[in-house]
Amino acid sequence: MPAISNAKIAILATHGFEQSELEVPRDKLRSAGATVHVVTPDGQAIKGWDKTDWGSEVEADKALSTVQASDYDALVLPGGQINPDLLRVNDSALSLIRDFVGNGRIVAAICHAPWLLIEAGVVEGREMTSYHSIRTDVKNAGANWVDREAVVSNGIVTSRNPDDLDAFTAKIIEEIEEGRHERG
16 A cells, blocks of 8 residues: 555645645545645635635634644645745744654645745755745755756655646655655
């Protein structure tokens, strides 16, 4: 049985997440057999952003205060501009991200979500990608920015935009099947 069938994955998001960047990984990871929990700051439903306007609500499974990195194999961080900008000033969100990285668990960030990795202080020396408009932010934080659909750097997966969702999700599955990562 593939490791993904036994995996527990948290998706951390708040209002303004890019609709497809939460729903596609959530649905594909669940279809692959993983248990996936949508985690929001207060455990309440959140409203997405769908390309150019507000999208649909997504129900939360858990509140951020009830989640620990040790309970999960991976953390997925959807982008959009609003969602990561709100979360990067949330100390509990940043602490959770640091705990995932510190414990060798998979962290996957797409689009503008690498802002969260930057704010958590976990990008220096890594190869990463992101939405093109935050390329300079990623570089200034000490990462080597590359223009590829999915980049893996020692268990941290990054992708550029919704067009990369298939590659992004495939890399998350691949990394979970590889297991925990020692981080340098």
